[in-house]
Amino acid sequence: MTKKITLPITDSDIRNLKAGDSVLLSGSIITGRDAAHKRLFELIQQGKELPVKLKGEIIYYVGPAPAKPGYAVGPAGPTSSYRMDKYAPALLDLGLKGMIGKGARNKAVIDSIVKNGCVYFAAIGGAAALIAKSIKSEELLCYEDLGTEAVRRYTVEDFPCIVAIDCQGNNVYETEPKKYCRE
């Protein structure tokens, strides 16, 4: 069953999401990957104000390709999430509600997801041209100098993803492969 969620995501939306659910997100999300996370993390450590508000937001780990004329955005699939593991708990502690990426997370991130009542969504890696169809517009928020890694706001409509880790810590990357393991 596919669940449709209108953003901003609420705590009760999050409580109702179970690992493995297919979800279509509509509304606004922000983007950020390695370099932006490094900068945000350093500001948090220094106790400084961030150039972007994280509270209640969902962040998409993406570095899009440039948009061809006539397109709202270029191909924009998820990047590997584990590279953001070092930074994610600090962002979740500041009220970030969700993350969209691909691949497994470490224990510290899973613990922080549970502690803060958040959710981790997986988008299909390498399905960038298809995923971009659900991104209707983009706006630069900060770190323009980072090019593809800048922080942007995306307006999405029926953005397809799967609940990979729910707020109870259930993790599809743990449970699902086991069901098909024949070793």
Add this chain to the structure above:
Amino acid sequence: MDIRQIKSEEITAAVKKLFLSCNYFIGEDIMCALENARRQEQSEVGKSVLAQIIENDKIAAAEEIPLCQDTGMAILFVEYGDRVVVEGKSFEDAVNEGVRQAYSDGYLRKSVVSDPVFDRTNTKDNTPAVIHTRIVSGNTIRITAGGKGFGSENMSAIKMVTPSYGVEGVKQFILDTVRNAGPNPCPPIVVGVGIGGTFERAAQLAKKATFRPIDTCHPDERYASLEKELLEKINKMGFGPAGLGGSTTAIGVNIETAPTHIAGMPVAVNICCHAARHASTEI
């Protein structure tokens, strides 16, 4: 055989075309393997992931846009005929100009930083390319080029296995590398394996193996059956499409081999995602 002059512009144009076409159009071998996998996949989620990947690759081809946002680092395997003289720019400059034009004019992502550790400043045109050149006899230049994304590149590994470990040691290292990669390299993956040579030769062979069509096999029957056996074993791991569980973790295992030292048996495993992009041409 007479010396042949080739204008550097011709090389630039050919390289540009290779990078545009490999980023927009997935190879027939991959598409065919994805279609087969979709029919055979045991997981419903896995089937749906494969269907979306297939749809994605069709959209990219129809609209001439990159099929993945990570259009990779530019890699070229070149067989350079010893009777060729390049007129104008140097061969390397001509290649990099082709990469620059493809990534700028073709709306491909520029993903290269000039310094690996300290500045990490983007070169803004995806150069320099990684060029592997072999001088061969002849008056043509053959190029196989591909863009390699780093989601899967980061999951690659090399080990200096020693002879006493034999084929079992080779298998174990390959399977361990794939298992450690798990869901990260965008499965279903293509596994490129380089065995033999030296430390750097093994790594180069592994990359070359990922550029070989997956519907071909190693000419030596023993390695061909090793490719088959490894593919079956990997698909029993259960990671499945996108790592969300299923019976399709890999769509190909390609092994390339080379003579090696009496004391050694280097094994390199270069993991490539389903967006296994490469194209060839002859100038």
